[in-house]
Amino acid sequence: MSTEPSTPSLTERRKAATQLDIAHAAAELFATRGPDGTTAEEIAQRAGIALRTFYRYFRSKQDAISPLLTVGGDRWRALLEATEPGTALGPALESAVRQALAAPDEESVEALLRTRGLLRAIAGDVALRAVWYRVNQDSEERLVPVITRLAGDRADALEVRLIAAAATDSIRIALETWAATDADVTGPGSPTDLAVRCLRRLIGGMGQLTAGGPGGTGVATS
Structure with a gap:
């Protein structure tokens, strides 16, 4: 049996890319506004996604990073x-x-x-x-x-x-x-x-x- 890691599928790569986009948006907002001054909705808007999509990937705004x-x-x-x-x-x-x-x-x-x-x-x-x-x-x-x-x-x-x-x-x-x-x-x-x-x-x-x-x-x- 091969021990080589499997290549991620297109769906997995797209998911990872979306998660990283959200993480970048969260990091930018946290750094400029502070965690208390940032909401999950604002992170979603900055990442160009719907709020429901945000929660599909992350449980909280903190998890997004x-x-x-x-x-x-x-x-x-x-x-x-x-x-x-x-x-x-x-x-x-x-x-x-x-x-x-x-x-x-x-x-x-x-x-x-x-x-x-x-x-x-x-x-x-x-x-x-x-x-x-x-x-x-x-x-x-x-x-x-x-x-x-x-x-x-x-x-x-x-x-x-x-x-x-x-x-x-x-x-x-x-x-x-x-x-x-x-x-x-x-x-x-x-x-x-x-x-x-x-x-x-x-x-x-x-x-x-x-x-x-x-x-x-x-x-x-x-």
Whole structure:
């Protein structure tokens, strides 16, 4: 039986595109008007859909940002999944982070700035924070099999979970920290700079855990 992921159908692709359009509309309104000043109806109008269509996809206005928040994590995992098994884990994680958070063109810069506005709105709203944390928890769980494959047969389940949690939190904390400042999208204090610093501290601080010591994964971090 083939283990290759199935290609999404046209209907599934259209659904995903509509959900992302709604998420962009919600993020723009939350960033400019604040969560309390934004209604589901206004999000639907901004996305060019009927309110009933909005509720077909999302239970609440806060849930509408989920697709936008998952994009970065999906891209990061895809980069890791493309890494050859046996590659040193630390460099593999850092390389994927650098590529996922890079801002090589205007579109990437605008995407990061939208993320900053959204994260600032999230920081002040309990319901939005719940969505953000749920997305990160899901990303961490989906990262576990990717880390397992990279680490190889010697990988310990507990250690893999710790690495997945540390890596996920590194990016989350970096983005939240950056969003609270006026630092640029590149250079010192940027998402990439902060995420790499977090990764090196959290993953590197595990010592033997990732360096092939007793019970270790056998995958060096540097």
